[in-house]
Amino acid sequence: MASASAEPVASTSLPLRIEGLIKRFGELTAVDGISLDLNRGECMGLLGPNGAGKSTLIRSIVGRVIPDTGKVTVFGESADSAGARMTLGWVPQELALYPRLSCRENLESFGLYHGLRGQALKTAVGWCLEWAALKDRANERVKSLSGGMKRRLNMAAGLIHHPKLVLMDEPTVGVDPQSRLRIFEMIEKLHGEGMSIIYTTHYMEEAERLCDRIAIIDHGRIIAVGSKDELVHRTFGSRSQVLARFENPGDGVAAWVKQRGGVYDGGTAQFTIEHASEIAGLLDATAGAGYELADVSLRKPNLESVFLQLTGRELRD
Amino acid sequence: MILSIVRTGLIALRRDRGALALSFILPIAFFSIFAVIFGGRRDTTPRIDILAVDEDHSKTSERLMQGLQSEGSLSVRLRPAPKQGVEQPEYTAETAGAAVKAGEAPVALIIPRGFGENGMSFGGGEKQAAIRLLKDSSDMIAPQVVAGLLQKVAITSMPDVMAALGSKYMDRYAGGFTPEQRKRMDSSLEQLRRQPAAGAGGGSSGGMLIAVDARDVVGENKHNPMVSFYAAAIGVMFLLFTASGASGSLLDEAESGTLDRVLSSRVTMGKLLAGKMLYSGLLAFSQLVLMFVWAWLVFKLDFVPHLLGFAVMGLSTAFAVGAFGMLLASLCQTRAQLGPLSTLVILIMSSVGGSMFPRFLMPHAMQQAGLLTINAWAIDGFTKVFWRDEPVSHLWPQVVVLLAVGVVLFAVARRMARRWEFT
Numbered sequence: 001m002a003s004a005s006a007e008p009v010a011s012t013s014l015p016l017r018i019e020g021l022i023k024r025f026g027e028l029t030a031v032d033g034i035s036l037d038l039n040r041g042e043c044m045g046l047l048g049p050n051g052a053g054k055s056t057l058i059r060s061i062v063g064r065v066i067p068d069t070g071k072v073t074v075f076g077e078s079a080d081s082a083g084a085r086m087t088l089g090w091v092p093q094e095l096a097l098y099p100r101l102s103c104r105e106n107l108e109s110f111g112l113y114h115g116l117r118g119q120a121l122k123t124a125v126g127w128c129l130e131w132a133a134l135k136d137r138a139n140e141r142v143k144s145l146s147g148g149m150k151r152r153l154n155m156a157a158g159l160i161h162h163p164k165l166v167l168m169d170e171p172t173v174g175v176d177p178q179s180r181l182r183i184f185e186m187i188e189k190l191h192g193e194g195m196s197i198i199y200t201t202h203y204m205e206e207a208e209r210l211c212d213r214i215a216i217i218d219h220g221r222i223i224a225v226g227s228k229d230e231l232v233h234r235t236f237g238s239r240s241q242v243l244a245r246f247e248n249p250g251d252g253v254a255a256w257v258k259q260r261g262g263v264y265d266g267g268t269a270q271f272t273i274e275h276a277s278e279i280a281g282l283l284d285a286t287a288g289a290g291y292e293l294a295d296v297s298l299r300k301p302n303l304e305s306v307f308l309q310l311t312g313r314e315l316r317d
Numbered sequence: 318m319i320l321s322i323v324r325t326g327l328i329a330l331r332r333d334r335g336a337l338a339l340s341f342i343l344p345i346a347f348f349s350i351f352a353v354i355f356g357g358r359r360d361t362t363p364r365i366d367i368l369a370v371d372e373d374h375s376k377t378s379e380r381l382m383q384g385l386q387s388e389g390s391l392s393v394r395l396r397p398a399p400k401q402g403v404e405q406p407e408y409t410a411e412t413a414g415a416a417v418k419a420g421e422a423p424v425a426l427i428i429p430r431g432f433g434e435n436g437m438s439f440g441g442g443e444k445q446a447a448i449r450l451l452k453d454s455s456d457m458i459a460p461q462v463v464a465g466l467l468q469k470v471a472i473t474s475m476p477d478v479m480a481a482l483g484s485k486y487m488d489r490y491a492g493g494f495t496p497e498q499r500k501r502m503d504s505s506l507e508q509l510r511r512q513p514a515a516g517a518g519g520g521s522s523g524g525m526l527i528a529v530d531a532r533d534v535v536g537e538n539k540h541n542p543m544v545s546f547y548a549a550a551i552g553v554m555f556l557l558f559t560a561s562g563a564s565g566s567l568l569d570e571a572e573s574g575t576l577d578r579v580l581s582s583r584v585t586m587g588k589l590l591a592g593k594m595l596y597s598g599l600l601a602f603s604q605l606v607l608m609f610v611w612a613w614l615v616f617k618l619d620f621v622p623h624l625l626g627f628a629v630m631g632l633s634t635a636f637a638v639g640a641f642g643m644l645l646a647s648l649c650q651t652r653a654q655l656g657p658l659s660t661l662v663i664l665i666m667s668s669v670g671g672s673m674f675p676r677f678l679m680p681h682a683m684q685q686a687g688l689l690t691i692n693a694w695a696i697d698g699f700t701k702v703f704w705r706d707e708p709v710s711h712l713w714p715q716v717v718v719l720l721a722v723g724v725v726l727f728a729v730a731r732r733m734a735r736r737w738e739f740t
Contacts, residue, residue: 062581082583090581094574113582157578 013076015040015165015196016061021070023056023220030056031067032220038165043187043197045211047204047303049313053220054200055093058169061198062090074165086114089163091155093170097142103129103153104138107160114161128156131186148179155186165196172206184209204303214303218311228303235309236301242271242279243299247292256289265314270305335657343661350668353683364392364681365459366422368413373446375433377475381467381527382428384474388466394422414451414534420697420705423456423677424463425534447528453535455546455704456677464529471527535705545619546675548612549699553634553692554663554672555608556601560642561659563597567643568652571737586738590643590731598632598639605631619703626702626709633719634695640726641691647733666690694718 016038023031030053038044046054059065061072063080072079075087097106107125116124129135132152142150155171168187172180187210191197201207207214208228215225224231245268246253257264260282262271271282279298286293301309308314330336369385371378386393397405397416408416413425427449435446448467452460567590570576579589609627613620620627645662649655667673669683670692676684687693698715701707 059577064577064581085581085583088581090578092574092578096574096578098575099573110578110582113579113584115583161582 013073014038015042015075016198017071017073018057018061019071021057021060021067021072023060023065023067029220031060034070034217034220034222036215036222036225038196038198040196041191041194042213043191043199043211045207045214046198046200046217047202047207047214047307048200048217049202052202052217054217055169056220057217058090058167058198058200061167062088086161087164089158089161089166091158091166091168091171093173095142095150095154097150097154097157099143100141102139102141103134103145106142106153106157110157111160116161124160124162128160131159131189132156133182133186146179148175148182151175151179151183152186155183159190163195165198166190167198169200170202171199172201172203204307208303216303216307216310218307223310224306231303231306232301235306236272239272239274239301240276241299241301241305242273242282243297244269244271244282244286245294245296247294249291253291256291260285263308263312265308265312270308272301272309333653335654338661339657343664346661346665347668350665350683353680364390365424365462366392366394367459367463368408368416368422368425369393369395370408370410370413370425370427372410372430373428373432377433378428380475381432381470384470385426385466387474388470391463391466397421410449410451417451417453418535418705419707419711420453420535420701423453423459425451426463426467427451447530450529450531451534452531454533455535455543455700456675458678460531464531467527467529544612544616545703546696546700548608548618549696549703550672550675550692552605552608553638553670553695554667556604556634556638557641557663557666557691558659559604560597560601560638561645561655561663562642563600564593564639564642564646565652565655567593567646567734568649568655572651576737580738586734587731590647590727590734593646594639594643594727594730596639597642598635601638602631602635605635623702623706626707626712627699629709629712629716630695630698630702633698633716633723634691637691637695637719637723637726640723640730643730644726644733647730667692669693671696691719691722694722 014037016036018034018036021031021034022029032053034053034057036044046057048054056065060067060070061074061079063085066080074084077083077087079088098109101109104125107128108121111121111124129138132155134149134153134156137145137149142153145153151171151174155168158168159166171187172183175183184206187197187199191210197210199207199210211228213225213227214231215222216231217223224234226234249267253269254264257269257271260271262269264270273279273282276298279296283293283296304314330340367385369382371382382393385391394408396407397412399405408425410425410427413427416422417425429446429449431446432448450460450464567576570579576589580586584592605627609618609620609631612618645659646655649658667690670676670687670690671679672692676687676693676696679687694715698712698719701711701715702709
């Protein structure tokens with residue numbers, strides 16, 4: 001990638017350090033005491049449902065939201081400093097582009113806003129078009145691009161100044177599966193080149209695929225941080241999950257599942273078992289309670305299970 | 318079913334404040350402005366400013382001057398306003414002409430020497446001393462009104478002179494009066510002389526009792542008197558629309574999230590607003606250039622000799638207009654709000670400020686109110702350049718006001734834009 005005008009950064013500083021961040025909007029506490037460190041070259045996922053506080057956290061890092069308390073430093077510098085701005089790239093959730101300008105003109109504009117000029121700008125624009133696979137669409141207006149292309153250009157515009165840390169706020173919202181795969185490849189390329197990334201999503205599979213570590217965020221708090229395996233192991237140990245769906249579940253089924261130590265959500269009960277032999281006892285208890293099972297399956301716990309286990313609700317609620 | 322559609326429309330209208338304002342406030346505002354200008358309200362009836370010079374200093378000229386001064390529709394000035402408390406000398410024909418050229422009044426009236434002797438005549442034929450009207454041809458109404466009123470004042474204010482003139486004609490063409498008739502005639506004339514000069518309320522003037530020699534001192538060589546006025550007047554109005562539309566991009570960007578992205582770069586809000594204002598201003602200036610070049614090519618406006626004055630006024634106006642656009646955008650939450658608000662404000666400013674009809678047609682109070690608008694200052698400046706052929710140095714009041722307005726509006730817009738800076 002082209003070396004643009006990013007300021008030199010302290011080699012020993014972490015790409016991102018968040019300490020005791022709180023942000024309230026009136027009665028609502030959007031971010032409630034979050035502390036987090038991002039290591040160099042690491043891709044960290046912020047996984048949480050809509051309204052969990054992910055975007056407010058990202059906007060605090062990028063200096064667009066002033067926290068009530070707490071501190072955010074980017075490579076050792078305050079997040080709202082000019083130095084931090086040059087090392088930080090931001091891909092907002094919205095398509096923050098000029099619709100009447102072409103792809104190239106958009107990238108040139110944002111490059112100029114970041115202080116790029118001449119050959120550095122030209123090289124950066126070329127790299128971004130290549131990275132986003134938009135080279136053959138460079139002169140097309142944004143209005144005429146497909147949803148996936150717009151998303152890719154939106155990402156490229158956040159990287160035009162060659163940041164050391166990039167914040168991606170749900171970059172795959174509203175794109176088709178094929179475009180999503182291409183976006184994954186783009187992010188993996190960046191990650192492979194050693195860029196530090198914060199990636200927010202409410203899609204578990206995205207976090208699992210792209211992120212070294214995942215911070216599960218809910219109601220403005222980080223409720224768990226670690227790699228996928230660490231989170232699962234910390235939450236479930238060596239246990240497995242039994243998923244059960246009932247025929248005509250009555251009102252009392254949720255209470256009954258809870259009484260048995262399970263979680264009932266979205267018509268499905270989840271139970272945690274240590275050994276497969278426990279399934280038989282579970283089936284007997286179900287029949288004894290008068291419930292008829294539609295199907296039963298055994299699976300290894302995943303991030304979705306972790307989230308459900310920790311919060312009592314589905315990730316996409 | 319039809320009523321359901323009406324109901325839906327009413328609900329939507331009730332929640333669209335901009336549409337409500339355009340539907341109900343704008344028509345009332347416009348009606349009121351036009352009613353004040355053309356409705357003939359007694360307390361605001363426009364008086365025509367004239368500068369009067371009496372070179373004759375005869376009894377007749379003094380009576381005529383008194384008559385003019387007591388005429389309700391005229392505001393007669395004999396000398397310029399005091400400067401730094403020092404009374405200024407009375408106008409001469411030369412200084413009055415210069416004052417008309419400078420736009421201080423639309424007409425100067427000069428009573429020449431010999432007017433007392435030979436100033437009035439029934440039907441002409443004699444060598445009359447004609448009253449000179451030095452006029453500004455951009456005001457097509459005032460000189461004609463003054464010429465008409467002159468005839469009226471001659472009849473209503475100087476009945477003795479009229480009677481004496483009749484007596485003179487009697488002597489000349491009918492052999493004169495008998496001594497008894499002459500005695501009674503002189504007694505009546507003396508009575509007439511003792512009567513105070515009459516003002517408004519007399520009859521119409523009839524023929525040209527007083528010869529008038531009207532001459533343009535401004536615009537005498539202009540091809541089309543009103544082209545320069547309307548190029549400026551219409552131009553400024555559309556500049557305001559252009560600038561408000563251009564600055565609306567700020568609202569588009571705020572809505573789309575692009576503004577956040579821009580502000581997360583090296584661009585600060587101050588720089589962003591300055592850039593947007595420069596863009597709006599340049600767009601406005603280009604529009605003015607196009608309009609004046611068109612007026613030059615098609616309507617023979619004297620554009621080339623006035624390039625410097627045009628550039629000074631154009632850039633000052635564009636600066637003020639650009640800042641005005643930024644202020645409007647910073648006051649609104651959405652582009653949908655900006656449309657009705659800018660239409661409302663710009664149309665009112667344009668009507669009061671002289672973009673729709675010349676300010677000299679308006680009542681005095683309305684003319685003063687017009688000075689609160691960008692339109693009035695810009696039009697006055699362009700009129701000085703293209704109509705009065707004044708040097709660029711004379712543009713300083715307009716330039717200072719427009720630049721000051723621009724700075725103030727930009728400062729307010731910057732303050733309002735703080736809401737976009739941080740959450």
